[in-house]
Amino acid sequence: AQKVTQAQTEISVVEKEDVTLDCVYETRDTTYYLFWYKQPPSGELVFLIRRNSFDEQNEISGRYSWNFQKSTSSFNFTITASQVVDSAVYFCALSERNTGNQFYFGTGTSLTVIP
């Protein structure tokens, strides 16, 4: 079973629009960690954020914000006032305390920001 689901395969928005990337996860562990990565066309995955299962505070970093809701097992990522440089593939990932050291990745959402 897929532990991390990113239902949106591709999204296109016009520059300056807001966009939300969805991530739904599945785990039986009570302690787990969630991540978002960005993969620009150059190919290297860039770490954006980490969240612990016991910290449900939402986080904002500039134009980026993350909404973590344990009740719906979701960890959504919103980009406000999108820019062309935001065009990339975005991955959500899960790491569980009980399964130790593995990272489970979603299939990614390809975001295109049109100028």
Added chain:
Amino acid sequence: DVKVTQSSRYLVKRTGEKVFLECVQDMDHENMFWYRQDPGLGLRLIYFSYDVKMKEKGDIPEGYSVSREKKERFSLILESASTNQTSMYLCASSLRQGVALNTEAFFGQGTRLTVV
């Protein structure tokens, strides 16, 4: 600045060749990973290693092997390359959980392998 370095950015090999993909990290991380990335399939774990000479199979180990003789280096080996192994290969490293309560994985720039 933390670094995970993969030996090649692009590689073209012939069917049946033995192929070595090398990965080096300078962060003294215990864990190292090899993923394969294909369109629509995301990142799939091939193998990971949590210590020198230790390895565990991931989701798609068939046709691959790995070697970790030193902590900083993790090699992926395609014993006999086939065209269905044409893909993007990504190496990553992280601290071991328990050493740090939570830790992200750091990735290399990727190796785009074409098998002809």
